Amino acid sequence: MNKSYRKGYNFQRRVKKYLEEKGFEVIVRPRSQFPDITAYKPTGVILEFHFNDKEEEIVLNSEAYVVIDVECKVNKYLTKKELAKAKERLNNHKCNVFFVAFRKNRQINFQLIGMYSVKNENTPEYIR
Secondary structure (H helix, E strand, C coil), X not given: CCHHHHHHHHHHHHHHHHHHHCCCEEEECCCCCCCCEEEEEEEEEEEXXXXXXXXXXXXXXXXXXXXXXXXXXXXXXXXXXXXXXXXHHHHCCCCCEEEEEEEECCEEEEEEEEEEEEXXXXXXXXXX
């Protein structure tokens, strides 16, 4: 493994560990797929869904999750193509929040790329 790849790999492992310490379940994508990390965590909110099936009402309870995508970068900047992919993931509801993780003074920092805020009647509004 070359030196720059090893640095990126080690940084990605540090971000994964950090998110796990914050209570997230973390999925690391193989072979540099975009985004590097998807993490999710239950919100504690129970959603109730009602369905009518042949005159019988079915009620399903499901816990809501927050889903964040993280792209790990040494310099904190996404390319135009990566930025478009990030916004596409947000617009297609594949994640609630998208961050770039980067190093500054040997610390993990996060830059917000975008997020969804739920407004009236579950209508998502893209922020930023």
